[in-house]
Structures are given as C-alpha cells and as structure tokens.
Amino acid sequence: MGVRRRWVSAITATVVAAALVAPTAGAGPTTDPDAPITDPIPEQPEQSRLGLVLQEYAQLPASQATPPATDPRLIRHNRINYVGEVPDGSGRMYVPDLNGPLYLLDGGRQHVYLDFKERFEHFYSGRGMGSGFGFVTFHPEFAGNGRFYTVHTEDEEAIATEEPTYPNQPDAFVQSVVTEWTADDPSAEKFSGTSREIFRFGFSTQIHAIQQIDFNPTARPGDPDYGLLYMAVGDGGIGLDTDIPQDMSTPAGKILRIDPDGTDGPNGQYGIPASNPFVGRPGAIGEIYALGMRDPHRFSWDPGGRHAMYLGHIGQHAIEAVYEVRAGDNLGWSPREGRFEFRPENQCWLYPLPEDDEKYGYVYPVAAYDHDPPPNWPCNSDSGHAISGGQVYRGTDFPRLRGKYIFGDLVDGRVLYTEVDEMRRGEQRAPLHEMQLFDTGGKRMRMTDFAEDGRVDLRFGTDSKRNLYLLAKANGKIWKVVGTRTGAGSEVTDRVERDLVAYYDFEHPFAADDSRELDGGSSRTLLTQVNGGEDMRVHDGAYPGSNNALQVKQVAPEANGNDDWKAGTWDGDADGVESLGAFNGAKGATVMGWFKITGENPSPNSTTPEPGDRFNAVGLAGILSGDSDGHGVRALLELINVDGQLRLVALGRRLDGGASQTFAAQQNWREVLPPGEWVHLAATFDYTTGEMALYRNGRPLPGFYTVPGDPWQVDRTGTSATNPRGIKIGGSFPRNDVERNPCNCRMDSLMFLDATAGADTIAQQYRRFLRH
Template identity: 75%
Template sequence: MYERRWWLSVLTVATVVSTLAAPAMVADPGAAAPGPDDPITDPIPEDPIRSRLGLVLEEYAQLPESEPTPPPTDERLMRHNRINYVGEVPDGSGRLYVPDLNGSLYLLEDGEQHPYLDVKERSADFFSGRGMGSGFGFVTFHPDYADNGVFYTVHSEGEKAVAEKEPTYPNQPDAAVQSVVTEWTADDPAADEFSGTSREIFRYGFGSYIHAIQQIDFNRNAEPGDPDRGMLYLAVGDGGIAVDNDIPQELDNPAGKILRIDPSGDNGPNGQYGIPEDNPFVGKDGALGEIFAYGMRDPHRFSWDPGGSGAMYLGHIGQRAVESVYEVRPGDNLGWSKREGYLSFRPDTQCYLYPLPADDEKYGYTYPVAAYDHDAPKNWPCNADSGHAISGGQVYRGSALPKLRGKYVFGDLVDGKVLYTETAEMKRGGERAPIHELQLFDTKGKQLRMTDFVGDGRVDLRIGTDSKQNLYLLAKANGTIWKVTGTRTGPASEVTDKVRSNLAAYYDFEHPFAADDAHEEDQGSSNTLLSLVNGEESMRAKEGAFRGSNNSLQTRQVDPDDNGNDDWKAGVWDPEGAESLRAFNGAKGATVMGWFKTTGENPGLNTTTPDPDDRYNSVGLAGILSGDSNGHDVRALLELIEVDGELKLVALGRRLDGGASQTFAADKDWRKLLPKGKWVHLAATFDYTTGDMALYRNGKPVDGSYVVPGDPWKVDGSGASATDPRGIKIGGSFPQNSQERNPCDCRMDSLMFLDTAAAPKTIADQYRRFAHR
C-alpha cells in the first residue's frame, strides 16, 4: 500500500474537488496568436513523449533514517531521510559521497555506507526543520582532493545565526535562515572518517525558508591549466521572495544568481575567497563580480556535459507552471521574475502566464533549451501545489549503455518521472528540444514507476553520477539509491490509437497525484483528477489486472451495520457541472470500460433498512454522471442491478435531463460473467443517436436484451442534453459522499470513459492490447 502523505499546508481540499471557474486557454493552431494580455494556462501543450527506451534499476544502497532539526510540521520533510545527491570522490578510490539534508555526509564503497562527517554536530545553529532545501544542502570535493584533502559544503543556520553572524553580503529583509559555505581540509584524504580543519568562506541570509543555496560544485571538465579549474560555482535561489520584486534582476546582491568564486583567493569582500578576473561582471559598476549568470528563481541542479561541447546545463524550478532546462553561459539572464520559461510572468495573476511582448528581444533574456509544464488537473485549484518540480540531471557519455549516449537524463523530483532530451537537439535560441519519458524496470524485468519503487506518491527524486558515467537515482521517500545497470525496450502504450482519440478520462491507478496521493491523475484528454473517497491512499492495491500493471483500486463496504458515508469508492463531483468533462456535454455516445474483480460478498448488506439480512439491489461498478445526475441517476453506467428480481450485469443509460432511462441486461448469470476472484474486462456502450446499447466481456459482445419496451430515450438522432456532467462514480453511488448506496467489494484497473459509443472491433482490439502485453 502507498504510505499516507498530505502535502498541502495551506489549502484544504474537499473529498472530491470542484472544478475551477476559469477555463484553460491553450494554443489553437488554427486560431490567431494570443494578444499580450491573453492568459495562457497550458504553456506547453505537448506532453513528454512516452519512449520505448527503458532503464533497468538495481538497488545499490539504502541510507539510515534521519530527522530534521528542529522537528518539522511540514510532512514533506518527514521522509525516511533526505539524501539529495550522489557523486564520486575524485581521488581514484571509487568511493561515492551522499549528503543528507538532515546533517550527515556518507561515503559508500560497493554499496556499503558509513558516516564520514556530521555537519549538524559541527554547527551549533544548524537548521533543517522548515523549507524543502534547508539543512545540509550539498557537498563537492575539490578536483585535487587526493592531494589537498579539500572539500566544500553548504548548510543552513537558523534565527540565532541570522541575528548574530555577519553575512558576506547584507541579508535579505527579515531573513529567516542563512546559507553557509564551508571549506574543510582533511588530515588524511583517504580516511573513512573526517578529521581536520574548516573555515567559513561565504554566508548569506534569505527572507524565507525556501530557495536558498541549492548546489555548489566544480566543473569536472576543467583540466590543470584551464582557468575554470578549481573555481567553485554556487547556485543561489531568490529566497522565495522574488515573486513581487526584481531581486534576481539586480546585480548588487547574490539572490537568484549562479556565483563563481575562487576559494583559494582573497579579494572577495570578506577576504575568504577570490573573485575570478574572467567573470562576466567584474568591473561593472553596481554589480557583484562573483556573478556568473542571473535572473533565477530556484536553480536546483547544474552539471556539465562531460563530452560534446562541455555545456553547462541547469534544471530550473518554475513558480507556477514551467520546469526548464537551460544551457547556461557567462552573463546569461534567465529572466525571472519577468519571465517563467518561455512566457511572461505577472505576480498579480499567478494562475496564468502570458505571451512575450513584441519587443522581447531588447531584454536579452536567455530561454530554455527544453521545458515541460505542470499540466495541473483542471479540477484542482490553480494556486495550489500540483506536485511538479524539475530535478536537473546528467549527460550520459559512458560506454556501458550505448542507447543512452548523448542524452541528458533528468527527472521530476516530485512525481518521479525520469526524462531525457537529446543534447544534439538542445539549441540555444532555437525550438525547444522534445522531452521523452523513460520507462523503468527492476532487475527481474518488471516494469515499474518510481512511485512503485518507493511505495509513495511523492518520490523526491535526484540523479547523480560517478567517474565512469554510471547513473544513479535516489529518493528521499525511502532513502534508497538505485544504479542504472542496463537499458531495455519497453512495451508500447497500453491504449490503442482508436481508443485514445476519444478517451476523455482514463484512470490506471499507476499515477497517484504527487501533491496529494489520495487522488489519481487522469491519463485521458480531460485531465480530471479522481478522488479516492473515504479510503484515500489505502484504496491502492498492489495488484494489476494484466502484465505491466502494478496497481489497482480497491472499493468496498466498510461498516455494514451503519448507514453512514464511509464506504470506499472513487469519483469526481461538481454540482454545477464538471467543465473538464465537457466532452460528454451533448455527446452522441459514451463508453465505460475497464477491468473488474470481485473480492468479497456482493451485493453488500443494505444499511438503509432495519432488516440485518437485507442486501442492496445493485452493485456499482463505474459510470459517467453526465447531465444533471445527482450521483444516483445516470447517463452511462456499467453496473450490476436487479431486473425482475434477479441481479444482472447491465448497461444503464439516460439520454436527456429529466428523461427516462433504458437498461440493457445480460442474459447470462452475472456470477459467470464476473466470477469472484478473477479479473474480467467489461465494457458498456451507449449510442444516444440510435438508442443502441451493448455489453462486452473480454472483448466479445455479451448477449442480452432491453428491459424497458419502446423508446424511453426519445431518440431523434441527436446526442445527450447539452449539460456539463456532474462527474464520475466508481464502486458505488453518490461520489459527493452525501450518502452511501450499492457498494462494490471489488478491485478495478484501467477504467476508461470515452465520449463515443465504441465499435465492437475497437473494444476487442483494446482488450487484446491489454491481454497480450
């Protein structure tokens, strides 16, 4: 089961979230270009391309549990530990290093870990209990570490330090924490435990607990004699306060910049480091000479291509919608907070981004070479965390995995998707490079997602490498590191092209919503978030209906003695009509299909009558609450229902608001069609223009008959009422949870809702696609 996680600290979300009032504006290829004041809420309409290429992950190590200091109230910090990078000590020993934000630095040898240095113990004011990046943020070893024993760390210190310790440059107003860069010199570079000296070289205070100094590092491409050899880069965030000001654009402060310093020099403002004379702003009035590039919000991770052009790539976390990869060069201005990704940002309307102005070229901003947007569910508040943030990655130039060569491998640190772009396609000033999503496999060949590897809807993914270009994935969720040991070709999409063209909503239960994993992300076109009602994340079962599926949904009756609202079911509900499901508004047809397995006694005991042995006369499977349905009246429902005193598998449909329903009932005993403990693929189709309805089992039509004589639908060749659907119901009635009826003690997988009456061949082909994976 997935571990319970609540990620929203401010927003209170109802059991089933209502749709937003504002429609999304997207780019229409046939429409006029949007004006400068036209909001764009789908900045990058194209999704990452699902690649057939997959990575084989072998568990390499699990680091010890740890806890933040002081104890946090934000559950996002309550992880197994907070490991956030893996790299190799540059001394030829093969040892890997792993920092934990909660304070410890570990060394790994052949997967075996041991503590090397406790940064928390060395700092009386150490702080990691608030803010996603607070604590022991990063460590990097001098390229000549084998000879000089020098390495560098960055950590956070709290209020006492802010009040008492002098920063290198003036703190941001009302600073909450300070980031401190420290140089350590080991007495014996080969020792397994640190002993030596340290000195502080840089300190700066931030106005909130987020977006401080994320990464510090050296350019490993710089050989002896190269002017970049031994220069230390610092990725300094905007302190979380630049939404309403221009701090990242101002060159007189370090915030929202990448700094480049010489830790062996002494001409910096505090005499503890030097300012390289070849930095782009050296000698410019009013500018800090340390600045290498600027205009950043949260420069999370940067790395250099170890081959090719040797370019520096940055994974930059956006404010609301766009996650970006930049190729960073000296003097670049990435545009924040005037720009987010490729678009204009306005602090007063943060739900939207806007087109670039006609005179944009005069500003000289640098734009991403690759980017993806959040695609937040349409029935999720636009100003709430939607569970996305880029984790910068590595360009693979190794020889062991030829299919990865030349690819920049990165990921989304929240939902755990692993992505790549081709470096040959990442061109500054050109079209953004396509982004591909990699498939993932364990060493036994089982296809998994990172949420499966970690057992949590929020992964907290990071990506590291070693001197042989091996790639490593690590997650705070369970404190584990995996090594990429191979590649393999994964299966094609489980959805046929014919089904995809009309697939309005699709829930495969492989995509917990990272911002709140009591919800499931829609893989269909409507992008409608599904709520797991009452059971929440406990409703996820570690079982799939077909090869390649790892999870399903468990619905059930909870208390057969109580007429309450505690049954496990799932759904979407909006009493005003769910805009995101508008495909069913006036639709000419509908299809409901998916995998079902009964797991308990059905029908359930009836909690609404005094007879303790009375059972409901229906078992809810899945349906569309189109039109004005209140959760019990339906338009398109696949269900078990009593017909003439006998429970039958039925397609139950209603065409018009206020109109009558029709039922198509299977002839065969429902227990033969849906035997207990066995997965079965079922489908129901509804053609509103002709009045035809049909049932299918494992891709084949099911014999049956209509229950109501005549023409209760009043068929006239037109579609359903032009009314936005109230939602979707799964596993029972009333997804708004106002009352409980007709629970199904069942497991369900890959539920599909189409805005057309699918043809028999379409359903048969989709069943075969599932069954033959």
C-alpha cells in the first residue's frame, strides 16, 4: 500500500517519472539546487461540502472562427469568454464572443450589439486560444459619455500595413488592437457612433496576446486609479526561452496601465499615468504596472476588504497560480514558475529556489495548484489545465460565500475557492477547496455535465449586485449562481480508500483527451476508452449522485476486426505499467464495480466462420498479470463458461506463467445480472491463502472452486514481483489488436484494490453508494 488519493481528498500520490537523477517529489528543503521537483504542490484542492446551485441564465448562438479553425480546442459551440453588467443602471449584461459578436442581454433577450468580424477587414480568430474579440470593458461613466473599450486580433496583412504602438515581436503573426468606442446613444440596442484605435502590438505566435482589459471598479471619482485602463499583455508565446517578460522596453509579459484621456503615450492616443511605478526609469516603458508574466488571463478587484487586485496566471507545464498584484510587482516568469525555478531545457520538472532568491524581488502566488499529469501521459504534453481567474464574493444573498475568491480551471471545469483572509503575500499558499455543483433540482453535477463536454472552457463573471455567473464555450451557455447547499461526503469509504489503487467513476474525463478517464485512486493511471472514445461515456448512473457510466459493446459480430468498445490500460514492456506497481508482489486484490446488462451476452464469436458460435466468456474487469499478452490476468471479475454453463466468476493467478484458479457462483448468471438492472459486484483474491470470494449488492455469493488442488502454489507470500501489464475492461486485449469476450453492458465506479477486502468492507461500500 502507498499514499492514497481520491477525488474528495487532499491526499496525493507522487508523480512517476523516469530520470537519470532521482527527482524530488515535493517542494521541501533540499541541499541540491539541481534536484528536480516532479510534484511541486503535493496538496490537492480539498473537496468541500459547500456547493453552488446553478441555474441556466442564457444560451448564446453558435459561432465560427475566422478563418475556419482546425484546432479542435477552437471548434466550440461558440467562444464566449466573459459576462458582465453595463455600468449604466439598465441591468443589461454584456457577453463577448472571440469569434466576433458582442452580445447584450436585456431581461432575457439577447442581440448583437457590435460584430467585430463584420467591422474589421483583418479580424482574425482562427488560430490561438485567445485570438479574436478578446474582451470589452465599459468606462465607469458610460451612461454619460458612451465610451467603452475592446481588444481584438488582426492578421498578418494588417501587420504589414499598420504601425504598431511599440515594435512588434520578431516575425509577428497576430496583432492585438485596443479600440475606444463612443456610442451616439448609450442606451441603444445596437452600436452607432465613432471609434479610434489607441494601442496596437504584434506577437510572434498566435498565443498569449492581450487577454483582458478593464477598469478598476472599486475606484471612485477623485481616486488616482479612477478611469485608468489596465491591459493584461501576454508574452506572445516566446517568454519560454527569452527574457521578453523581464524586458522593460516591451509591453509583452506585463500588465499595463494607461489613461485613455491622455496624449503623452508614444502614439499620442493615450496617456501614461505619472503614478505608474516605472515612469522615468531608463530603458523602461512607462505604461508598465507589473511584469514577469506568461499568460495573465483574468484579473479582478475585491469589492470589499483592501480592494486587492487578483490575477489568475496560466502556467507552462506545472503551476496554475493566483497572485495579488500591486504596482511594480515582478511575478518572475520565465526564471520562475510559481514559487520554483524554471529551466526551459527541462519543462517536465521545476527546481528549488536558489539561496539568494530574495535579491531578485520576485512576487510569488498567494494560491496555486499544479498540473499533476497522469503517469501514463507525456509530462511535457498538455495535461488539460489552465486557471481561469474569478471573483471575490462580497454579495449579501449567500453568506457562506462571503470573503471567498471563487475561480476555477478553465479546461477541466473544476470550481475552486480560497479564503481571501488566507491569501497573504510572502506567506505559504492559501489552502484550496473544490466546490460541489448542483442543478436547481438538487442533483449533484460537475461542470462537464453542465457543459456536456469533457473540455469545459470555463469562465466567470459578475454583475452590479455581486451575483456570480459561470459560462462555458463548450455549449455556449451561461449559468447564474442562485443558491448554495451542502453536498454529500465521499462516495468512497475510508476502508476502501486505504487500498484503492485505481478508481474510475466516469465522471472525470481527461480534459486534454476526453476519450480517456482520470483515475481517482492512488495510481492516477489514465484509462483509455477504446474505439468508442468519448461516446462510451453515457448519461446513466448506477446510484444516486452518479451521472455517467461507461458503455462497452460488440460492434460488428460478423467481422473479425478490432472495433469493439472496451477500455483499459496497456504497457507490453517487461516493466509493465509502473503506476500500477501496488499490485507488484501484492498479497491480495479486489475488483469491484457496478454493472448493467444492455444487450445480448455472450456475444457472437467473430473469430470463427460459424455464425452460431458464441464466445465462451463475457469480460467485465480485471488486472493483467506481469507477463500478460493482454488476456492473462492476475485478478479478474468475469462471466465464464464452466462445465458448459456460463457463470459469474472470480479468476485469479498468483504467479506469472502459473496456473489460474476460478471461484464460480452457484446462482444462475441471469439472476445475478438481470437485463437492464444495475448490480454491484465484487471479487476478492487472497494470494497468501488461496481464498477467493464473490459478492452481489454487498452480500457474499455462494460458489465453488473449479480447479482441484493448489494451482496457485500458495506459500503465504504474494504475487510475482512484477508490475501488471495493465487493466482490461469489457473484453480482453486493451492494446486493441485482438477482439475477445466483449460485454454488451454498462459499468460504473470500477475499483481496483491491492488488498483482499473483507465482507464488511464490501457491504459498507455498497451501502455508501446508495446513501450518497
């Protein structure tokens, strides 16, 4: 047994990584400054019982990128990315869509106020997550002066002809353009008026351009900050291995602050506030408010307290961070990622801060979480994480939310919070909590359920009454927070959690590839949904609180192909699946989960020419042996033909290459698994005694051993000292080169334990599911 991790716990396992130098698992003190850190933030967000009740507020129309996108991350229902309230007392809400439209929502009615795709000849949104109509903010005196400000991107043709405010980055690919608009009638439903360009800057790549622009809503007339425009400028994607974010002569990798009413900027279209921290410094542009940033995605001000400014900063491959930003701050990118040293030559790991770190004056996050890529996913690939900065709740309707900074992960859709009082500069990171989510009927859901996609593209917004809103590009919807409630605790009992190596509940699609499922056990081993991909995750649930299940099935009974829907993990190398090392030499194992028959079983045998032939088994779930070809198992729950009759069995093997033993249920399998009914099954294996058992709905199933004698060669020790070759679910050969023993069924909450669970443990877990 090792350190355990589940969805509802802050416990985590160490990332498994191969290295010539043994990496450090956490960020604790080390005497070796070159010792890489693979798990920089071991603490996972703690699952809170506090939940948000979400009510659908608006459905925005579909839209397309210009030119048409080929990146699937840009091919969404639409690309709405914020919701706010027009500051004129009208109650109208505004919503920008990166693909061009600016919508106004008025009493539930929605209409296009201004369309950037139609307005600008060189408008560009076809490549880059932030390309297009990025943001809009209204002047605090919009009701009187009709002024608002936008940022959008333009293509290479514009770069060739338009003069930038500051020299473009080398080989610029897109330009961000900030525009001031003045409406003839601020109350009109559609824009009519004038505009002027106030800032233009070109970026080398299509990523990390200008994201948000905004006014400080806590500033009042007469305050030094009143009417000043903040602009979050990314590093253009080249801060990774250049000093651009630290270069004070360029806007890239900075937050800028300008005065739209001034004229002393380099192009005469805006002013540079004299209170900016670097005004007059040789070699520095005066617009800089803070520096050292990669992708400053979203910032907001606390409406109460000290009116602190909080920034959600998207990291490279490791850290997603919240910073409290003050004038003159240097967040440290790219010498630093979060509170760690970053080295571009090895992006899989971070490194301890040097002993003389204080001399650099970098500012570190007040809250952060790390990516923790699954062990069987390349560490330098997108692991589906990016922070979406949020809002501090200071409203009066929901007292339990007051003083909480509510934000999230824009990719996987987790909604997080931290207490403002615990976010202190210069101290340890504030604890993070993951919030539960409910629909108005009280059903617990995740944002992937609300957004109907494994990649949510989550954003946050607010209105003048401090109400919170969540929105998703995946289906183009906006939800309003209309309540809070207390959710249930974990669906996993403490006894099971202690030994839980792998756990797949099919509520956690891997955001970087939602044909895979995240593991809620200690191993964090990604599960592949073979052939059917994301379509195998269906809206069904075995117990209260479950929303999704896995569908497996035979696809083409007449063809000996490789198209059956099944799931699993596979590594045919001699070392097997390292993340499943808890089963190496294990003294016991347990396989359990929920199953529902949805079709004909056993399936026609597609490997023989006789149309009447049937497979002699129906695959449920099992752990492969260390020398498996994709079929041989160490512990298996399955339906198998025993003496001419199909039976539910526990089939196990103690030694690689050794004989197997089968414990078969006496009861007719069709009574055990009636069609269309969810049933909880478990199989246990004690390798030290040779004892096996089966359970149905928490109760033992009478059965018998099918092999006489001692096929396991029991000697009171565990299994072979080898890692399993993988896990198979719904049929054999998870590497998908052979079809055998498909199951036409659904599965939910599959658990694989590296210990022999007792009858009380299984009964307790079954009851926990039903109470959840």
